[in-house]
Amino acid sequence: xxxxxxxxxxxxxxxxxxxxxxxxxxxxxxxxxxxxxxxxxxxxxxxxxxxxxxxxxxxxxxxxxxxxxxxxxxxxxxxxxxxxxxxxxxxxxxxxxxxxxxxxxxxxxxxxxxxxxxxxxxxxxxxxxxxxxxxxxxxxxxxxxxxxxxxxxxxxxxxxxxxxxxxxxxxxxxxxxxxxxxxxxxxxxxxxxxxxxxxxxxxxxxxxxxxxxxxxxxxxxxxxxxxxxxxxxxxxxxxxxxxxxxxxxxxxxxxxxxxxxxxxxxxxxxxxxxxxxxxxxxxxxxxxxxxxxxxxxxxxxxxxxxxxxxxxxxxxxxxxxxxxxxxxxxxxxxxx
Numbered sequence: 001x002x003x004x005x006x007x008x009x010x011x012x013x014x015x016x017x018x019x020x021x022x023x024x025x026x027x028x029x030x031x032x033x034x035x036x037x038x039x040x041x042x043x044x045x046x047x048x049x050x051x052x053x054x055x056x057x058x059x060x061x062x063x064x065x066x067x068x069x070x071x072x073x074x075x076x077x078x079x080x081x082x083x084x085x086x087x088x089x090x091x092x093x094x095x096x097x098x099x100x101x102x103x104x105x106x107x108x109x110x111x112x113x114x115x116x117x118x119x120x121x122x123x124x125x126x127x128x129x130x131x132x133x134x135x136x137x138x139x140x141x142x143x144x145x146x147x148x149x150x151x152x153x154x155x156x157x158x159x160x161x162x163x164x165x166x167x168x169x170x171x172x173x174x175x176x177x178x179x180x181x182x183x184x185x186x187x188x189x190x191x192x193x194x195x196x197x198x199x200x201x202x203x204x205x206x207x208x209x210x211x212x213x214x215x216x217x218x219x220x221x222x223x224x225x226x227x228x229x230x231x232x233x234x235x236x237x238x239x240x241x242x243x244x245x246x247x248x249x250x251x252x253x254x255x256x257x258x259x260x261x262x263x264x265x266x267x268x269x270x271x272x273x274x275x276x277x278x279x280x281x282x283x284x285x286x287x288x289x290x291x292x293x294x295x296x297x298x299x300x301x302x303x304x305x306x307x308x309x310x311x312x313x314x315x316x317x318x319x320x321x322x323x324x325x326x327x328x329x330x331x332x333x334x335x336x
Contacts, residue, residue, distance in 0.1 A: 001015075005088075007114050009114075010088035011054075012085050013084040018081075018083045021141075022055070028063075030063065031159060032065045033059070033063050034155060035063075036063045036078075043117070046117055047118075050116045062078055063076050063077070064179060073150075075148065076151050078145070079143050086125060089125050092128045092129060118149070118150045123142070201291055201293070204303070209292045210291045211289065216289050220251065223317065224242060224254070229260055250322075250324065251311045252330055255322065264330065268333035275333075277295065278295060279293065280296035280312055280313060281293070281315070285309040304323040311323075318335065
């Protein structure tokens with residue numbers, strides 16, 4: 001453990017666990033994150049010292065922003081997680097509206113944020129009545145939020161979002177809160193879809209094991225590699241079949257774009273029904289979850305109709321079957 005102190009915050013940091021967290025972190029590939037990563041290529045010595053003190057990889061975060069202004073300003077922020085605990089922290093200094101009014105609405109309380117370069121770091125203490133800690137933060141971690149008011153747009157490409165009328169400071173919090181609420185709702189919807197997927201698989205009365213999101217992504221990548229007919233087409237196939245933030249991708253694009261010859265529609269159902277199905281993997285094509293089944297015997301074409309959009313494949317990738325959500329696409333069956 002390592003002790004780090006900034007201002008009145010004294011923190012015991014587990015450097016190895018923090019580094020492990022960032023080694024496994026998947027950084028979003030949005031424009032905002034790429035612009036932020038561009039800035040991180042030339043951090044000042046003071047900024048680099050802060051990140052090194054906590055073993056933080058600065059590009060590993062999800063950037064929140066309100067668009068690019070007319071003069072290229074790009075105020076943005078986010079948060080980092082650090083394995084550790086607070087040893088010392090200042091008391092929370094709350095103020096009521098009445099007290100603020102008595103002071104002519106001037107807030108003269110000391111600012112607890114730590115200013116390092118263009119960063120304003122805000123330590124989120126769980127003991128405080130007011131904090132902004134992610135609900136899914138792992139146990140034994142602390143949250144450090146940051147805001148970069150003076151960040152500039154550094155990419156050569158045009159920004160996807162512009163701030164034509166710079167919002168007032170109180171509107172910034174509202175905009176970011178709306179985006180946060182939207183992301184939280186997406187998490188709730190994703191978990192509901194995952195539970196529905198699990199219930200459907202449980203009804204098969206076949207032993208199964210759910211994959212983690214990372215395992216699902218890795219297995220989908222393995223599926224693409226296994227069925228890609230040539231190295232020359234692999235890049236295009238990955239773009240069409242694997243998860244992208246820009247447009248919808250599905251594994252069965254391998255067949256709809258005719259990279260592989262396959263059976264379709266009723267012929268696909270018939271060929272799949274006649275295939276001996278032992279251990280297999282069932283993917284949800286829309287969301288990032290999947291499971292391994294000891295036997296695919298119960299996964300008939302009729303049963304798969306109860307799923308919105310799925311792909312099932314043999315353990316050894318010797319065959320695969322995709323049931324799509326499209327009326328005029330699929331199902332598809334391919335056997336090596």
